[in-house]
Amino acid sequence: xxxxxxxxxxxxxxxxxxxxxxxxxxxxxxxxxxxxxxxxxxxxxxxxxxxxxxxxxxxxxxxxxxxxxxxxxxxxxxxxxxxxxxxxxxxxxxxxxxxxxxxxxxxxxxxxxxxxxxxxxxxxxxxxxxxxxxxxxxxxxxxxxxxxxxxxxxxxxxxxxxxxxxxxxxxxxxxxxxxxxxxxxxxxxxxxxxxxxxxxxxxxxxxxx
Numbered sequence: 781x782x783x784x785x786x787x788x789x790x791x792x793x794x795x796x797x798x799x800x801x802x803x804x805x806x807x808x809x810x811x812x813x814x815x816x817x818x819x820x821x822x823x824x825x826x827x828x829x830x831x832x833x834x835x836x837x838x839x840x841x842x843x844x845x846x847x848x849x850x851x852x853x854x855x856x857x858x859x860x861x862x863x864x865x866x867x868x869x870x871x872x873x874x875x876x877x878x879x880x881x882x883x884x885x886x887x888x889x890x891x892x893x894x895x896x897x898x899x900x901x902x903x904x905x906x907x908x909x910x911x912x913x914x915x916x917x918x919x920x921x922x923x924x925x926x927x928x929x930x931x932x933x934x935x936x937x938x939x940x941x942x943x944x945x946x947x948x949x950x951x952x953x954x955x956x957x958x959x960x961x962x963x964x965x966x967x968x969x970x971x972x973x974x975x976x977x978x979x980x981x982x983x984x985x986x987x988x989x
Contacts, residue, residue, distance in 0.1 A: 783924075790927045791971055792934045796852040796963040802832070802931070807855070810929060810962075814922035819914040821895050822873050825865025826915040829858040829948055836948075843943035844959060849934060854963035857922070858948060861915035861955040863907040866899055903953070912957050919958060926962055934961045 807830060819825065831840050832855045840858075841850040850856050862868070874891055877883045883891065900906035923933045936959040944956055965971075 783928075786924055786927045790923060791932070791974070793932045793965055793969075793971065794849055794934065795966040795969045796849055796854070796932070796961060797966045798852045800854045800964050802854045802962065806929065810922065810925055810931075813925040813928075814918055817914075817918040817921040819917065820899070820910055821866075821870075821891070822877075823865050823869045823895070824873075824914070824918075825862045825869070825911045826918045827860040827862055827954070829860065829950065831856045831858065831948070839947050840944065840959075843947060844936060844939040847936065847938065849961050850936075850959070852963070852966070853934075853961035854931075855961075857960040857962060858944060858950070858956060859915055859919050859922075859958050859960060860950060861908075861911035861957055863902055863911045863953060863955070865911060865914075866895055866907070867902065870895060908955060912955055915955075915957050919960060923960065930964075931962050932965050935959070936961065 811828065815824070817824075831837055834851075837851045837853075837856060840856055841847060844850045870892060874883070874888050877891075878885055878888065898906075899910045919935065923935065926933045937957070939956075939959055941956050944950065944959075945952065945954070950956070
């Protein structure tokens with residue numbers, strides 16, 4: 781599907797066809813495409829928990845304020861922003877840069893210092909913002925990729941984060957920016973026209989605020 785058309789046609793749907801499955805292969809393809817998202821210093825501070833089994837979706841639905849789409853969707857993806865992504869991925873990222881000719885070996889420690897200065901200590905607000913910002917780029921890429929592969933999605937921030945962490949064994953230091961329901965539009969459902977969007981002039985200015 782053409783990328784501009786994909787953006788125009790992507791919608792956040794509330795009614796998914798129950799009982800439809802997404803194969804492991806299709807999920808892998810989806811994640812491989814989404815993983816091409818840009819990220820600060822290419823550190824990719826995101827993780828995903830895929831919830832497909834009926835009993836697990838029931839649990840997640842309770843954490844998500846009893847929203848039916850959590851159970852009806854083929855899968856619900858718990859998007860995790862990982863502040864520890866700096867330490868976890870820095871060495872591999874810099875090694876890749878060196879091997880591909882993006883930097884000289886003597887620049888390795890310089891780049892490490894730059895990243896630490898930019899993103900702060902692991903438990904700092906700056907680090908949390910870094911993780912959420914980049915995980916959100918990944919999430920948007922994932923939703924567009926899903927549309928291109930023939931699926932519908934709905935990003936959700938209506939959930940109890942502590943409940944999700946507890947029930948799905950997610951460490952306390954991680955952040956969950958959103959859940960994403962993925963599946964197919966329920967048969968017989970016609971989407972209403974796209975809702976209110978501001979005009980460009982309301983949110984765009986040039987050269988200064």
